[in-house]
Amino acid sequence: MNTIATERRVIRVVVNGSPYEREVEARLLLSDFLRHELGLTGTHVGCEHGVCGACTVLLDGEPVRSCLMFAVQADGHEIETVEGLAPNEAELHPLQRAFWEKHGLQCGYCTPGMLMVLKAFLAENPDPSEEEIREAISGNLCRCTGYQNIVEAARYAAQLLRQR
């Protein structure tokens, strides 16, 4: 066994605005760190080889696949997960509202990844075309919805966000 992989390091991250300090094995994936060390299980794991996009989180505002990063690589960075999306317990983020309204989810497993990717995308492109939305989520697999209502939800969310 590679000892570097199992060597323990202390990391400090800010997740959804809260600071955390943890000692982790160097080989611990960021996805496992979020889910099983911090208990933020909203971030899902679908393939662990960077294709399905279910584990997407925002690292300093940019979407990344948390299964393709080690937790130690996130040391000193800010992370946002689906748990940080809604402004408070009683209110949903416009993206969440739009997904609810347009039936943009079924089993809900790919949903957190879709939401995080779209959050970053709509910040850059507030008034996207259908084609642009489809391209934006083309790195995220969904097996339930056929994507149509996800696209509808993204358009509606863009509209809600523009109205804010």
Added chain:
Amino acid sequence: MPTRFFGEPIKRAEDPRLLTGRGRYVDDIDLPGQLHVAFLRSPLAHARIRSVDVSAAREMPGVVAVWTYDDIGPCQRRMPLLIPHPDLTHPYTRYPLAKDEVNHVGEPVAMVIAESRYAAEDALEAIVVEWEELPPVVDIERAIRPGAPLVHEELGTNVAAHYVGIVGDPERAFAQAAHVFRERLVIERSAGMPIETRAVLAVWKDDEDLLEVWDTTQAPIVIRNALASLFGLAPTQVRVIAPDVGGGFGCKIMVYPEEVLVPYAALVLKRPIKWTEDRLEHFVGTNHERLQIHDAEIAVDGEGRILGIRDRFLHDAGAYTPYGIIVPIITACQLPGPYKVPNYHVEFRAVYSNTVPVSPYRGAGRPHACFVMERLLDRVADELGLDRAEVRRRNFIQPHEFPYDVGLIFQDGAPTRYDSGNYPGMLDLLLERMDYRRLVEEELPRLRAEGRSVGVGIACYVEGTGIGPYEGATVRVEPTGQVYVATGMPQQGQAHKTVLAQIVAEELQVPLESVQVVEGDTAHFQFGSGTYASRSAVVCGSAVALAAKKVREQGLALAAEELEVAVEDLVVEDGRVYVRGVPERGFTWAQIAQLANPLRYAYAGDLVVRPRPWTGPALPPGRQPALEATEYYSPPHATWASGAVGALVEVDVETGQLRFLRLWVVHDCGKMINPLVVEGQVHGGIAQGIGGAFYEKLHYDENGQLLNASFMDFLMPTAMEIPRMEIAHQETPSPLNPLGVKGVGEAGAIPMPAVVAAAVEDALRPFGVRITRMPLDPDQIWRLTHPAEA
């Protein structure tokens, strides 16, 4: 006016939790002291195990136990044959951990239990297995030749089942036919591939004498029964919970080795044990579907009317037959589709191969059947110079001909009997939406004149949904005002919590938010079989409707007694039961539930009923202290949904790429409980169907190695590949169940290979090619259009 809940596009009750990251999937649950499992899986397709040395692995840091077949006590018996069939003469199931032989790459051989999954996987590398390689059987056509190597030597054959079904007099029909056309049609191996893999978490709770298991299963009651029986426990000592499940599509209904081994480890080690499948394991450890090779022929008269069909096909069963021969039986029974086939000979052999076992994947034998039937009809149309839509019209079962018997016994043992439908109406609606005449006569010629390879296809299908044996539900109005609904069905995204609540809210006229649906937990409901075969809304929905109706009757009777009026004088509205025309004389449902329960103490505030003079027992004979009913619904046979799809596609002849320009769907699932949910189901099925038509093929090499066992190589369509779908609904209620509903879960997946084949073939008419194999891919299209270079 009563409020309408049934039939309304109501937003899902499930969503706020799932959208905010508060879903609870099995791997989300971590219990204190939990251990983790990793499995050593066979790297070979077919081999004898000479020895397994786990001694070094047992010494690895963090390892608690390493088990082989010798260590698994009561699990040392073969996995159950879940669905036997008289024609399955040579069934074969596996041991949870291979005993002395492995029969496919991915078969579990040993399990490591360790303090972390990372440590468990480290230890896998220290296990040494000595193999004796056996010849792998991969090609099912070669597997049935005399002298072929055998998957299971002791069976003496690779043929697990040989089925023959005959309707009418096919030989005579073929002898008298004006035309007979033959096709060899192949549909390749694929898999459901939910984004959530499988997972099991088990804990033995010593203080309660209870084995608690969280499982990503589509059938928690089946798992509960299997575990209780295997471990000699009472069913009430095993609680199986399917919490949020991230997609199923059929592959999560089974009793898999991991589903018994993980609970067994929890019993032995007295610690919580978790196993979560990784994606590579899923590719080689979770069941596949689809591969069939059909030799089909159709006999027609001079006008293209079907006289008979003969179909002989091989079905790839994989290495074992735990789920019987359900898939090819469905293919055989559903092949005639919405058409009258008076004379029919269908025959299949289910053939073993050294590959992952085959069990239903969304569509379950129907995409194969639809592909064969629709390809034959397209061939008839083309050979006779008829329009492809016209040939279908000439052969439809007519609306007045229901119930219609196909003449074969369906997968549930009941007759294949269509209960209702309007197939000509369905096709007319599709053609109208497509503007078919204009499309074929003006649009296509115009586009082709521009040099574009465009084509149109249509395909029709039926789907036997809502099969038995039965499902049940408990509905109870709580004295606190909520309505509790419990069923045995788990969900994997089908919105049960919403649609079942709609059924109850409609009956009791209570706010939707007050209805709490509990599902997928054997502690709440004990009887039923699970979520599969597009049956939840039909079978479980009907049980819920029956129970809600009974509760309504109980409430009306109590209120009538208390108000001293006749039941007929009461109305149920706005969450209350009151005297017609005198709204203030009545009770809320919560008050009636309190009336039902002669407690000494008020729930809150004042007692609804003042103490009364003694007249006998507080709860007279025949009365229960709750507004509560448990009902079961058992369908006489399947109810038959149907649909028609049309596609306008463009093929790039130089790259072999396929693009959908338009995609139309007409769907008929009887009464819709929630059109939003119905459309979502259709969308998802269509997308998976497109995957099966152009992208998804599991590719085994001749050694039985799965060559594309990753999402990098097994291509599933993204949002870029799935077109916008234009859906129209036809509603032909089912006469079989109280709601008039039919299933919709699998619908979309069924016609897509057929319609894509038709449209691509139409687009490639100048090349004179026939599409006889699914899925296509750019390479195959390029070869078809460049025969000289290919």
